[in-house]
Amino acid sequence: METFDEGADALTAEESWQSIHATMDNVRSSMYVAGMETILLMWGVILAVGYLTMYGVYELAPDFAEQYPWFPALLWWVLGPVGGVSSGIIGSRASRRLSYGAAGRRAGIRVCLFFVTTVVAMFLILGVAGALDDPAADNGKTLTASIAGFVALSYILFGIMTRAVIALAGAGFAVAFFVPHYLLGDAALGVTGVLSLVTFGLAFLWIRRTGEW
Amino acid sequence: MNDEASPAEDGVVLDETIHQPTRLRIMTLLVSVPEEDRLAYGFIQQTLGLTGGNQTVHLRKLEAAGFLAITKEFEGSKPRTWLQATRAGRKAYARYLSNLEKALGVRVSRS
Numbered sequence: 001m002e003t004f005d006e007g008a009d010a011l012t013a014e015e016s017w018q019s020i021h022a023t024m025d026n027v028r029s030s031m032y033v034a035g036m037e038t039i040l041l042m043w044g045v046i047l048a049v050g051y052l053t054m055y056g057v058y059e060l061a062p063d064f065a066e067q068y069p070w071f072p073a074l075l076w077w078v079l080g081p082v083g084g085v086s087s088g089i090i091g092s093r094a095s096r097r098l099s100y101g102a103a104g105r106r107a108g109i110r111v112c113l114f115f116v117t118t119v120v121a122m123f124l125i126l127g128v129a130g131a132l133d134d135p136a137a138d139n140g141k142t143l144t145a146s147i148a149g150f151v152a153l154s155y156i157l158f159g160i161m162t163r164a165v166i167a168l169a170g171a172g173f174a175v176a177f178f179v180p181h182y183l184l185g186d187a188a189l190g191v192t193g194v195l196s197l198v199t200f201g202l203a204f205l206w207i208r209r210t211g212e213w
Numbered sequence: 214m215n216d217e218a219s220p221a222e223d224g225v226v227l228d229e230t231i232h233q234p235t236r237l238r239i240m241t242l243l244v245s246v247p248e249e250d251r252l253a254y255g256f257i258q259q260t261l262g263l264t265g266g267n268q269t270v271h272l273r274k275l276e277a278a279g280f281l282a283i284t285k286e287f288e289g290s291k292p293r294t295w296l297q298a299t300r301a302g303r304k305a306y307a308r309y310l311s312n313l314e315k316a317l318g319v320r321v322s323r324s
Contacts, residue, residue, distance in 0.1 A: 011234055013316040016227075019234065020310075023241040023261070030260040098259075100295060101250025211259065 029162045031107035035094025036162075037207040039087045040169055044200025046083045047173070050075060051193030054144075059186060072140040076147070084119070088112060111158075118154040122147065141181075144189075148177040165203055172199035225316040230278045231309045235263065235271045240280065243298035244306050251284065254294035272296065280305055 011019070054072055057065050065071065091111060095104045126132050131143050152174035159167025176195035180188035231240050238261050243252060258268050275281040280302030284295045298306070 011232055011237065013225075013227075013313055015234075016232065016237060016313055017317060019237055020241050020313075023238045024245050026260055027242050027245050030256070097293075098253050098256035099246065099250060100253075101247060103246035103250050 028107070031095065031099060031104055032111050032162050033166070034098050034104070034107070035091045036166060037204045038090050038094070040166070040200045040207075041204040042086055042090065043083055044197045044204070046079050047196035047200075048193045050079050051189045051196060054140075055187075055189035055193060058189065072144070080119075084115070087115070114158060115154060118150060118157075122150040145177070145181055148181075148192075149174070152177070165207060169200055169203040172203070175199075225312045227312055227316070228305055228309050230274060230280065231306060233271070235261070235267065236275060239268075239271060239275065240298065240302065240306050240309075243281065243296060244303050248298075248300070248303065251295040251297045254296060257296060275302070278302075278305075 053075060057071060092108055095108050098104065123132070126143070126146055129146075131146055152170045155170025155173065156167045157170075159165065159170055173196060176199050177192050180191040180195070184191055231237055239257060242257055242260060246252065254268070254272075257263070258265065261268075272281060272283065276283055280299055282297045282299050284297070286293050286295065
């Protein structure tokens with residue numbers, strides 16, 4: 001039987017004060033994470049598709065990889081925007097189910113600007129570092145690793161400001177990429193593809209089943 | 214309009230309708246968005262970690278006091294319940310906040 005907290009502990013003025021501020025923080029961050037569990041799962045799928053495709057091309061069709069060295073760049077130039085636009089659509093629809101009005105719209109714009117800024121910063125920094133001069137160098141491994149680092153960092157930073165599970169998902173993705181990258185040689189991309197899906201899938205399931213962040 | 218009030222520190226009176234743990238959080242949530250905005254029933258439940266029955270009881274009290282407007286609509290075939298603080302509710306909350314400031318001797322940021 002549900003219990004109602006009408007007779008719950010009387011609030012002191014200090015407790016009211018703290019409750020007000022905690023609630024205000026909570027509502028702002030709750031709007032920022034609208035639809036985030038679905039977005040995480042979607043990126044898990046996109047990263048899995050991307051990394052497994054690259055693994056397949058380099059390991060199973062090396063002639064194709066040699067003939068078309070720009071293929072990985074094309075692959076991510078397609079998958080990246082697809083993921084970005086889809087994230088916007090998912091977040092926007094989730095937000096409209098939760099709140100109606102300016103507050104939800106502003107929160108969505110802030111989230112969009114956060115991730116767009118990290119992507120722009122990524123390309124600027126990689127450009128300055130010379131990593132974009134010859135993207136196909138070393139089969140794109142350096143560039144792929146750099147981009148993976150930025151992706152992980154963006155989720156970790158966003159999660160620090162909003163919800164811990166998102167930060168953990170970002171850290172998990174970093175592990176999923178860099179451990180195989182340094183330890184597994186040619187099998188790295190395939191393993192990363194699978195682990196990316198597992199990492200973000202687990203985050204999705206955790207949030208959906210527990211409702212906890 | 215609810216006239217219930219309870220004395221707090223230093224004789225400052227805090228509106229008892231709002232001065233309750235769950236209702237205070239609900240009102241804080243509702244007034245933290247612009248006046249024209251509405252919040253979904255599920256959003257409040259999820260954000261505050263409330264059970265459905267508990268939330269409904271407190272929402273009804275706030276509605277009865279004139280602090281809250283509850284709107285039910287259909288999105289296609291799905292029912293949606295939207296909540297919005299009324300003007301009276303926002304004024305009552307502002308009074309509550311002002312009295313709380315007096316009780317604590319502090320200034321609450323309204324940003």
